[in-house]
Amino acid sequence: MEHNGFLLEQKTLEGDLNSDTSHKNSVDFLMNWFRKRSIFVLAYGTGCGAIEMPPTFTSRYDAERLGIRGAATPRQADVIIVSGYCSYKTLRRIIRTYEQMSNPKYILALGSCTVNGGMYWDSYNTIKKLEDYLPVDMYVNGCMPRPESILEGFIALQKEIGEGKASSWKKYEENYEFYRKNQEAILGKKVEPSYDADWYLYDGGL
């Protein structure tokens, strides 16, 4: 059957996904298939790239047709998107959020800021290379990446999941000392932010 319009687009996007044959056995294949087809993305954004996420997930680009949708809390999410520059303060929150997510979990990094600092390359308050602090599965470059690129990044991630290659959370557990060392180098011994709202009450609220 000839496809055109959105059917053609869908077919082109998904073409790679259906053709993977690299699974070891059928249980693995099934598990990975389930995983790649139901990706829950944490509703969390940092930096300017976060503004491209609402269109990606709503009707115009409709990521849900590919099995990608939002999740409200870290415990329910599979993917966290680091959507731009992270200042030290944000990095603390990202680390805590990431550690709260349950396995398997993946990180998608958007924008040149996460790759090499982008236009904040000489800023005193943002990190330059995200993969030194957290394991990144997929980078999407651009400043900022359009929803199309985000979708392609997701497809590439789904493909890796389907092939069983995306295993950054294992990498994080195995090399925890390395990551922790880098985190402590810039954030100090106490990496996680404190839970209480003392700072808020102390200031008398907003």
Added chain:
Amino acid sequence: MFNEIKQRFATDDVEVKRNDLYKVRIKYSRLFELMHMLRDEYDYKTLNAITCTDWIEEGHFALTYMLTTEDRKYTFMIQTMINREDAQAKTLSHEYKQAQIMERDLHEMYGIDFPGNENLKELSLESWVHTPPLRREFDTLEFVTNHLIFREGREDNVDTKAETKRLRAEKKAQKSKDEEVKDGK
């Protein structure tokens, strides 16, 4: 109003920047007197902003207080100099509530102390232990080089500007060559 300010505060430094924007430079010791005068007699009731400029060569900070009238039509900038070493200024947080957070910001970014302001905790930074980042002796590039890990450049490591120039020149040469061949025919 200008004449009164000039006489009373013995300054000539009154400037009309726009027909709704005035600026005066004044000694720090007379600053609050002038602010009170503007507020009580000329209706400049709102404090819009407190900004700071670092004049490292001259050894002082220039603090600018922006006051606006109640009908939002006129703005007055009052600039004053304070010493750069152990910079200190009297707090305004008891007269203008909004000054509290402005002073907190200046304290964080320039290290200016405001005795009397009861909350000068960090505002947007977190556990910052180095020089306040907007002071000009703070070398951002040096700090970044020492504290953060950069990504190495691309493997081919070409200077993109030089490379673009070279490619363009090559293209041009090729084009003129082609034209010569054409003309030759």
